[in-house]
Amino acid sequence: MRLRLISKLTISTNMVLLIFMVIFAYVNLAALKKLLIEEAVTDADKLGETIIRATQHQMVHDDRQRIQQVIKEVGAEKGIDHIRMINKNGRIIYSTQEEEIGTFLDKKAEACNMCHSSSNPRTHASSMNRSRIFTRHDGKQLLGLAKAIYNEESCFSAKCHFHPERFRVLGVLDVTVPLDRMNAQLNSYRGTTIAVTILLMGLISLCITIFIQQLVNQPVQQLLKHTEQLARGEMDTSVSFTSGGELGELADSFNNMTMKLKRARAELEDWGKNLESKVEERTHEITDIQAQLIRSEKLASLGELVAGIAHEINNPLTGILVFSSLVSKDPKLDPSLKDDLEIVVQQTERCSQIVKGLLDFSRESVPQKKFSSLNRIMDMSLSLIERQVLFQNITITKDYSTDLPDMLLDPNQVEQVFVNMILNAGQSMLDGGDLQICTGMTTDGCHEFVSISDTGCGISEENLVKIFDPFFTTKSTKGTGLGLSVSYGIINNHSGTIEVESKVGSGTTFTIMLPTRLTEIL
Structure with missing residues (x-):
């Protein structure tokens, strides 16, 4: 079973207190x-001194019966166990136990060893050195005290006394008292000490528990609860207790960590929500770039092939056109053949135009760049074709941005692109419609754009990916399918792009994007 923090602190503190209180009680x-x-x-x-003084007169007059009576009377008092008087030879002269009177004690006995514990007998010893504590055979603890009886002047000058003056000590008075009262006091004090210790331990434990609960356990429990909420993903909670010191700093640290985790999770969720759209957007961009690369490689390969074919075909076509023209003007020609020769001349000229378009497609013409305005180039392109019969039923709307800066580009090539786009738009609206032309700048200021929108028949989705391929056309009677390919190459040489959006039956929009910082391509 795992102990809680408050239990560990209380137990450890109480153990320390208990050890110190036991040591204090033991010393006490x-x-x-x-x-x-x-x-x-x-x-x-004092009792021994009193007995000696009380029997001194009887000793001087050698009244032994009276001395024995005094000793017996004093020994009968409460708190006295045994009194005996021993002469210098170790013979018991008087005693509360009459049966031992006349017996001898060894000098090594407990009553004598206080003075005879060394080779030289001591005539004076302190009370503590003359005392002894021992336990009698019945288990009773006693305190014995040996008190010397000195040969005073009244003793050796008495007529009846036989002790010479040279004897310093005449004998010993041995008093034995029980220690029951002292042991009772010690036991009582020991019990009181134990009770007080237990009481103090209880009170101290209670106070320590309350303090630890308020100052340590509750803050730690709040921190633990907060970490569990964080583990469950609940980021809106915070540690609410206010406390100074390290626990307060720890709470502030937890709150700061929670705020950072919440912010990080919000960012991750935002990334998760936008990841799919971003991946789709990047995939679309990569697909477009890949399609442009494939288209550029295809145009480059076809350009080399077309250049060779055009040169090989151009010479025979020139000969056919020259000689057919001469024959058609010869007066010797049969008039019935003249119409046929005119058809030959027309078809030869048509083949010549196709060859010329092939050469224009294959030729890497270097743009002759200069600063020009897209609005002005578009107006020039419209002035060339807007009066044609094709645009009689078409409404042309111009929405120009007036603050477009001039760009470094080849105006003739860009004009060719605009003319091709406008003609294609007009040819898609044979029954009339609206043609809207817009110019402007992107929000980031990095590109200028021209948007050409029509309300024609539109382009199907399967043809939309092939409109810039050479020779691809949906026109059944005329058209070489090179106009958009040539336009794509021109814009590509200007570091720009052409984007197309179309829906069958609704119309088509071509958007030409040119960077504002064009550099001349050498």
Whole structure:
């Protein structure tokens, strides 16, 4: 089972507190025990001094019966276990236990070792050094104190006393008191200490738990909840608690991270939404570029082929045209053959025009560029053809942009392109219609355009991809199918493009795009 943060912090803090409080209680109990023992030793020492003073008169007059009676009476008092008086030879002279009177003690016994623990007997020792703590056979803990009885002047000057003056110590008074009261006090204090420790531990644990809950656990829980919401994709939430220090900085960092993630996800979603359209747009552009490259390669290959064929055909056609013209003017010619020769001449001239168109298509003519206006070139193109019978039932509408700058281009070649486009538009509207011509500049300012729209029969989708191919035409009686091919080559030499949109029965729109920064092609 995984412990929560607040539990870990509370347990670890309580363990540290418990260790220090146990150490403090142990030191405190040890100090108290030492103090109580010193107090018991002092009381025992005073008791011994009192007994010695109380029996001094009887000792001087050698009233042994009275001494034994005093010792027995004092030993019967509460808090005294055993009193005995021992002479310097180790013989027990007086005792609360009469059966041991007259017996001898070894100098190594507990009552004697305080003074005889070394090779040189000590005549003076501190109370603590003269005391001993031991446990009797019945398990009762006792404190024993040996107090020396000194040979005072009243003793060695008494007539009845036989101790010479040279004896410094006459004997020892051994007092033994029980430590029940002291142990009871220690046990009581120990119990109180344990109870207070438990109470303090509980109060401290409660306070620490409350503080940790308010200052640590709740902010961490909010951060954890926030991370879970982020994992589920909920980016509109934020860490709301206000706190100073590192947790506050961490909350601000989480909020900043959430804002950045939300912004990044919005960008990714936007990219995802627009990706399909962008891919389709790029695919369309690539397809158009590929079609233009294929068309350019096809035109280049056909140009080389057509040039060779045109040169080979042009010479015989020239001979046929010259001699057929001469024969048709010869007076010796049979009049019945004259009409046939005129047909030969007409068809030969038609073949010559076709050959001329082939040569124009195959010839890489270098544009003679100069600064010219598209509007002016379009007006010149219209002035050449608008009076033809083909345009009698056609309404021509001009929508020119008046602020177009002049461009560096070949006006004659561009005029040829415009004428071809306008003638094709007129031929698609044999029953009349509207022809709209627009000029202008793209929004980015990089291209000028000319748009030629008609309301003619339109071009089918299957023919739309082939209209710039050489010799492709939908005209059954006339036309070589080279006009749009030649126009495409001219615009391509000017670094421009021709775009076409058409719908069968609605009309066709040709848009010519020329870059505004044309450079001369050498």
